[in-house]
Amino acid sequence: MHYLIVDGHCDSILEKVNKNRDLRINSKEGHLDFPRLLKSGVGVQFMALYIEDHYKPYNSVIRTLELIDILKTEIKDLDYVKLVKDKNDLNNFSNDELKIILAIEGGEALAGKIEVLRCLYELGVRSLTLTWNQRNEIADGAYEEPNGQGLSSFGRSVVSEMNKLGMLIDVSHLAVNGFWDVIETSQFPIVASHSCCRSLTEHHRNLSDKQLKALAKNGGVIGINYCPDFLNKNPHNADINDVIKHIVHASEIMGTEHVGLGSDFDGIDCTPKGLEDVTKVPNLIVALEREGFTSREIGNIMGNNFLRILKQVLK
DSSP, X not given: OOOOEEEOOBOTHHHHHHHOOOTTSOOSSSSOOHHHHHHTTEEEEEEEEEOOGGGTTTTHHHHHHHHHHHHHHHHTTOTTEEEOOSGGGGSOOOTTOEEEXXXXXXXXXXXXXXXXXXXXXXXXXXXXXXXXXXXXXXXXXXXXXXXXXXXXXXXXXXXXXXXXXXXXXXXXXXXXXXXXXXXXXXXXXXXXXXXXXXXXXXXXXXXOHHHXXXXXXXXXXXXXXXXXXXXXXXXXXXXXXXXXXXXXXXXXXXXXXXXXXXXXXXXXXXXXXXXSSGGGTTHHHHHXXXXXXXXXXXXXXXXXXXXXXXXXXXX
């Protein structure tokens, strides 16, 4: 059975920037490229624009604009890669087309200005991870725990404006207090695009069962991350079965309508055994079938849940 695959997070544009790896070419380097995505059955890929620490805070906007231009240049001559700008772009899928969601990882990119958010929207950005791990003008990141603060007044304005514009709010990397503030403030469902379950693996980037339940009540989705540190207390032993364990746990807490995939490919130093790159992602389907999930549940997890929330949020 064919399943639409949606991946909520990858950092592969930095492979182009830092290693000069051409994402238009089928390669064995890194975790993914556009030909491998297409071959693997990925229909929608969130492409994160991560601003490295040495650009923060003063050059964050410039770096963001540079990354947007690099990504758009990379897909410019690929007729099978389409940039998603509205929900109508998500109505039809084919095996020979890949859709890209332009996402920013870290609200530093806004430089504390709502006007910059609106400009980035006009450039095609449709998702924003509010913080990376540290504090910015929006809120505190996960590294600020155990005393991380919630949304600033500017942060609340950002959430409200993203609701108005039709942008997907991403709470991965956010401190716990900020998570609850977003749940309280947002009028639309949100996502934790690349996180795992804290009750299985104690890690500051994973979500507690209480957070998972609240995310489900919000109508949101968690994208299970493939990072070994998030999956297993002994990261060197992490394999595809650990990813399944986190999917199973999240499904038990939230329901299968709120669980998806958020690989973090090319943003993690190593991968779990059995998920070495994007060509191995279909192995998850086999593993979920073996676990007893129905075809409908597998369809939800592999991509339909992310697709649903995108159609709810985008204009």
